[in-house]
Amino acid sequence: MTDILKGYEISWIDSVSRVDRDEWNGLASLIDFPFLEWDWLRLLEESGCVRLETGWLSAHMLVRHEGRLVAAVPLYVRDQSDGEFIFDRVWYEVAQKGGITYYPKVVGMSPYTPASGYRFLIAPDVNADVIVRLVCQTLDRFCTANNLGSSAFNFVDPDWTKEMEAYGYATWQHQGYVWENHDYKDFEQWMGSLNGNRRKTVRRERKSLKAEKIRVEILVGDEIPDHYFLLMYKCYVSTNDKFGVWSCKYLNEEFFEGLSKYMRKNIFFSVAFREGEEEPIAMAMFVFSGDRLWGRYWGCFEEVRFLHFELCYYAPIEWAIANDIRLYDPGMGGEHKARRGFFSSPCYSLHRFSDSSMDLTFKTYILEVNTLENGYINEMNDMMPIVKS
Template identity: 45%
Template sequence: MHDLMDTEQGFYFKWHDSIQQIPGTDWDTLTRDLDTPFLDWEWLHLLEESGSVSPEAGWQPCHLGLYSSHRLIAAAPLYIKYHSQGEFVFDQQIARLAMRLNRAYYPKLVGMSPFTPLKAYRFLVHPGQDQDALVRLMQEEIENFCLRHNLSGAHYHFVDHPWMKLLNTKNFASWLHPGFVWENHGYRDFDAFLAGFKSSRRKNIKKERSKLATQGIRIQALTGDDIQPEHLQSMYNFYLHTNQKYFPWSCKYLTREFFLGLTRDLKKQVLLLAALGEEHQEPLGMSMLLFSKDRLFGRYWGGMDNLPFLHFSLCYYEPINWAIQQGIQTFDPGMGGEHKLPRGFRLVPNYSLHRIFDPQLQHILSTCLQEANMHLQQNMDELNRTLN
């Protein structure tokens, strides 16, 4: 694609404008110990193959590979961005400030799993290599690449916390983004989970959860070979419906081909929850989640508008019930409102890291984020205390 750069240590970098240029087996050697599916070759490849991620969509794949003797020993999924859509960091105000100062903010380089505001991002390093040294080398090459190609900065979104400590973050501004997590404290079943609530909240959850059953609606869990193309077509239809409902705040980035492509290698990590009525052949609502090792991740959902608590059941209660049955330890439901807190979740910090090469812009951003992060953390702590 772009540059082929040698290092003094005998390694060399190569930039790829498609993940197809990197063998999947080589890439997944770097991800096999991770507890997230969102950096796996199959996931990133499907995003590109389906047209969800493309230059036309404002996401130019620009993946960095580090090689030794023609063997991939480290990699970083990266994208040249011409807008901020699909990042869930909402830095448009920074872009407007840059425009007023007559500075360029786009294009920029972004490291993340596209459209996925879940704590996962990191450089991928072969287990047998010196991770600290290679992370430093890769960051140096990324900064040099940005400067060579007039990219305004490098941004890493929803980073893995241990990896963030490896990166030399002194030149980065960190931005806190509130997230949510449910944790399994050895619950034997859903009732054991409810036992930890105050009686009023426990009663409310039972009431909400039973509402669908009184209407003859049951929830079916589908995984692996039980997932058929028609299920994913229905999931895509619900995804469209949800985005149309919340336009102009919609987040419609994925194509139909992406959903149907999940029937291949990825369905072993997909959980579909379908709300089925006694008199309906088609699902009344669905949610899509992914799981890896002992972690569960909520991604998309949709359903009929006239069914109370369908959203809570498909996105919170039934995923928790499934997680308990499967021995899942943590469940990240995705971004959303504080209504998650009285339903078993607590607030946790997620971070993005920002390196803008214009000194004035970087100083303004760093100064503003220090105060914003402090207030956000105080608010999160206060809300979490209300759970006790």
């Protein structure tokens, strides 16, 4: 061991349940990103959504100093890329043509969660540079010992990329969406930032739902009836089934039921009802923490035009303004998001390949890839239906 390892104990665990909840969350709570909290990660494992058979082998790294947990690194060994939402097929093909190992690989992220915020969980009173260097060195040895093709971190905290580039990781940029709260006092003031045609469209869409006698309610935390989580699962399944082979149906009923027990404080639903009816006709689920909001899942039991836009965009934006949310990430995909006030924004993943020639190839071409992606982001934002200053 080098000097940097003195005083630190490294261990690996195959489930977050093998570490004390309060110990883990003492670190995770510092970054205000609920998808790395003990309860969320344990629920993914306990429900069976994350296990060897689904392509996610938990291999979390713990760093202790004098017995105290000072760093935790959520990691998974993978023999595929499904559920990462980082579409790396092209790099797999490059490796295949060169006879280079691509799988298995080790990945740091919150499984099935394309939400930016991943980073190492580090106690504030230790030298972070020492910890990061230690973790990277340990990961190198882990990849070598287990013949892993690469280590990667997906949907990372944007502020973390430069730090990790100093340790040999290359940044890959991806297009995502975000709504930003510019201290709007209410929904109407936000509407004023849109151009005239788009304001008319939003008002027409919302008016159409009122004409259909549909009401929308926001239910937060303990306000959410327990059985709504099972209904949300049914919505999630229904929505994914519509996409056939492109479905992203990775979560099960047990996971959604567990959310009601363990993550309720960070969740709200937007729910639609027909007049006079008590059961929802559609619903969407969101996760929030601090001044950030993430759209996660949506579905309906009855198809109603414009209802998706109300539950997934307008109602949560209205809630976000009222609750001092600064950033709202609506989830991946769909250019219709841009037409409804969501700016294109870069998301990032970090990659380092074990094979030196593959690592050089990636670092050589990723600059051009990022330039093209950034150009697309700028083009999308140039077409935003906003009042031009």
